[in-house]
Amino acid sequence: MISSNSLTYQYPSSSSVLAFPNLNLDEAESLLILGKSGVGKTTLLHLLAGLLNPATGNITINHTNITTLSAKALDAFRGKQIGMVFQNNHALRSLTVLENLKARLYFTKKTSNKNALVELLNVLGIADCQNKKTNELSIGQLQRLGIALAVVHQPKLILADEPTSSLDDTNCTKVMQLLQEQATANKANLIVITHDQRIKANFKNVLSL
Numbered sequence: 605m606i607s608s609n610s611l612t613y614q615y616p617s618s619s620s621v622l623a624f625p626n627l628n629l630d631e632a633e634s635l636l637i638l639g640k641s642g643v644g645k646t647t648l649l650h651l652l653a654g655l656l657n658p659a660t661g662n663i664t665i666n667h668t669n670i671t672t673l674s675a676k677a678l679d680a681f682r683g684k685q686i687g688m689v690f691q692n693n694h695a696l697r698s699l700t701v702l703e704n705l706k707a708r709l710y711f712t713k714k715t716s717n718k719n720a721l722v723e724l725l726n727v728l729g730i731a732d733c734q735n736k737k738t739n740e741l742s743i744g745q746l747q748r749l750g751i752a753l754a755v756v757h758q759p760k761l762i763l764a765d766e767p768t769s770s771l772d773d774t775n776c777t778k779v780m781q782l783l784q785e786q787a788t789a790n791k792a793n794l795i796v797i798t799h800d801q802r803i804k805a806n807f808k809n810v811l812s813l
């Protein structure tokens with residue numbers, strides 16, 4: 605469950621204030637946020653992830669108002685409850701795929717066994733890459749690893765920043781399916797921001813900024 609109200613943000617070096625519509629998602633609901641370049645999509649995603657503090661307004665995720673948390677409590681909350689799929693993969697290049705998943709679990713203070721990790725990689729179609737370093741992966745495999753890293757700790761909110769914009773139609777469909785399957789499996793909210801109109805049909809809830 606996630607809700608926000610009266611959210612605004614102003615970058616320190618900017619004279620304009622970005623204002624965002626209120627959000628209200630029940631458990632396991634998904635939302636696609638569309639908007640032209642520069643409208644504030646990434647800013648909104650970073651506010652929802654607690655990476656930026658809003659100038660005004662509140663964000664409540666699973667009954668916790670994250671705007672009132674201390675920096676330390678917010679880091680802990682984000683680690684446990686939120687998974688992010690970034691435009692550019694944030695995997696650690698010196699580690700293998702499996703080691704990256706273990707490192708993510710370590711940082712989120714969650715545990716899992718090797719079989720479960722390999723099963724996740726299997727679902728995402730990259731189990732055969734488990735012992736490869738991430739610089740040996742193709743763009744599509746890296747994209748799947750990005751999803752694995754975002755969901756391995758079973759977050760209740762998955763935030764994805766332009767997960768499909770650099771993909772061809774086939775991989776775009778596959779990545780969206782994988783994200784939605786993972787959200788459903790964890791009863792998590794999924795929020796995707798993009799200007800990729802191809803994925804509109806995958807969502808019941810669409811918000812245009």
Ligand SMILES: Nc1ncnc2c1ncn2[C@@H]1O[C@H](COP(=O)(O)OP(=O)(O)OP(=O)(O)O)[C@@H](O)[C@H]1O
Pocket residue numbers: 615616617618622639640641642643644645646647648799
């Ligand atoms: N660090 C910053 N300092 C000042 N202004 C910024 C900063 N980051 C973004 N902005 C401005 O805030 C506005 C919203 O930016 P944001 O990155 O959220 O847009 P976006 O919709 O995600 O764009 P895109 O689709 O191009 O990624 C833009 O006008 C941008 O120029």
